[in-house]
Amino acid sequence: MLITLDEIETPAPVVDLDVLERNVARMAAAARERGVHLRPHAKTHKTAAIGRLQIAAGAHGLCVAKVGEAEAFADAGFDDLFVAYPIVGADKARRLLALADRARLMVGVDSVEGAASLAGVFSAAGRTLDVRLKIDVGLHRVGVAPERALELAERVAAMAGLRLRGVFTHAGQAYGEPTPEGVAAVAGDEGRILVETGARLRAAGIPVEDVSVGSTPTARQALRVDGVTECRPGNYVFNDGSQVALGTCGPEDCALTLVATVVSVPAADRAVVDAGSKTLSSDPLRPREGGYGQVRGRATRLSRLSEEHGVMAVAPGESFRVGERVRILPNHACVVSNLHDRLLAVRGDSVEAEWPVIARGRVQ
Numbered sequence: 630m631l632i633t634l635d636e637i638e639t640p641a642p643v644v645d646l647d648v649l650e651r652n653v654a655r656m657a658a659a660a661r662e663r664g665v666h667l668r669p670h671a672k673t674h675k676t677a678a679i680g681r682l683q684i685a686a687g688a689h690g691l692c693v694a695k696v697g698e699a700e701a702f703a704d705a706g707f708d709d710l711f712v713a714y715p716i717v718g719a720d721k722a723r724r725l726l727a728l729a730d731r732a733r734l735m736v737g738v739d740s741v742e743g744a745a746s747l748a749g750v751f752s753a754a755g756r757t758l759d760v761r762l763k764i765d766v767g768l769h770r771v772g773v774a775p776e777r778a779l780e781l782a783e784r785v786a787a788m789a790g791l792r793l794r795g796v797f798t799h800a801g802q803a804y805g806e807p808t809p810e811g812v813a814a815v816a817g818d819e820g821r822i823l824v825e826t827g828a829r830l831r832a833a834g835i836p837v838e839d840v841s842v843g844s845t846p847t848a849r850q851a852l853r854v855d856g857v858t859e860c861r862p863g864n865y866v867f868n869d870g871s872q873v874a875l876g877t878c879g880p881e882d883c884a885l886t887l888v889a890t891v892v893s894v895p896a897a898d899r900a901v902v903d904a905g906s907k908t909l910s911s912d913p914l915r916p917r918e919g920g921y922g923q924v925r926g927r928a929t930r931l932s933r934l935s936e937e938h939g940v941m942a943v944a945p946g947e948s949f950r951v952g953e954r955v956r957i958l959p960n961h962a963c964v965v966s967n968l969h970d971r972l973l974a975v976r977g978d979s980v981e982a983e984w985p986v987i988a989r990g991r992v993q
């Protein structure tokens with residue numbers, strides 16, 4: 630039986646299907662226009678139904694961060710998965726070996742030790758695992774510096790049990806850029822540095838087939854750089870308050886909101902909803918501070934969270950009443966899905982489906 634948004638229990642994450650479908654289609658078209666493969670990062674939604682929409686729109690497989698996410702998506706029938714994370718250890722390698730029987734797999738590496746731990750398990754089984762080298766283009770998190778990439782690539786390429794397929798990066802530093810021009814500069818660097826690194830490896834005889842970039846703020850520009858073969862944005866499918874603040878999209882492009890109920894109005898300038906950090910996460914707004922969520926259609930923001938309370942700093946001229954429902958745009962959509970068992974897919978005011986978050990909590 631179809632229910633409406635007014636009838637759902639709160640707090641609840643809802644996905645606006647019209648917006649989601651438009652986001653999926655736009656990114657698919659941007660990649661298709663350039664002949665670049667789109668491999669969306671599924672850590673954002675962790676949901677089979679959304680992954681299927683992305684594949685139906687032309688995505689070439691999915692990207693995940695964890696072996697457990699890869700297992701969850703393989704269980705749901707996805708057969709082309711890139712674990713875009715430096716996977717380390719024989720325990721993980723044994724799970725990947727089992728997974729390789731039912732999916733085309735690729736895995737990230739950024740160290741000799743990590744690569745060797747995968748190579749040991751795969752070569753002992755007489756199998757080969759496809760790997761890509763993670764390159765640091767400025768985030769300074771994981772990834773080998775471009776000038777050290779050749780040395781590492783030569784060592785990885787020589788390991789029995791591994792096949793080095795290419796290079797990948799994530800220009801997450803874009804999230805700290807205060808202006809769209811700054812984000813554009815990061816996107817340009819992301820594509821250029823990665824393509825140059827790939828070319829240097831090729832010149833040394835290493836067959837680099839894949840040059841894979843990917844973050845939502847940089848995706849549309851980075852995928853246009855000549856030589857890029859793949860793009861892996863994740864957040865674009867939902868977008869969120871940070872993407873709006875970065876200038877990546879407008880509020881009308883945000884598909885994921887939290888429906889919450891005002892449970893208390895203790896003062897004219899303070900109202901409290903039933904969505905706290907366990908519903909919205911405590912992730913900050915990027916690239917500049919701005920509380921913990923925006924009330925849709927209002928100027929009011931959440932200024933403070935505890936686990937089950939979201940405290941709204943009521944904007945001048947606005948007011949809320951106990952029992953009223955609001956929709957909150959989260960700062961960071963990717964962490965919100967991981968906090969919920971299911972997402973409600975809505976069209977207009979009607980709930981059309983309940984989607985289980987199949988890879989929720991798969992952090993191993």
Ligand SMILES: Cc1ncc(COP(=O)(O)O)c(C=O)c1O
Pocket residue numbers: 670713714798799801843844845846861862863864865963
């Ligand atoms: C390796 C990697 N690839 C792709 C992405 C997707 O980036 P975004 O969430 O900006 O879409 C991420 C995000 O953290 C990532 O770590």
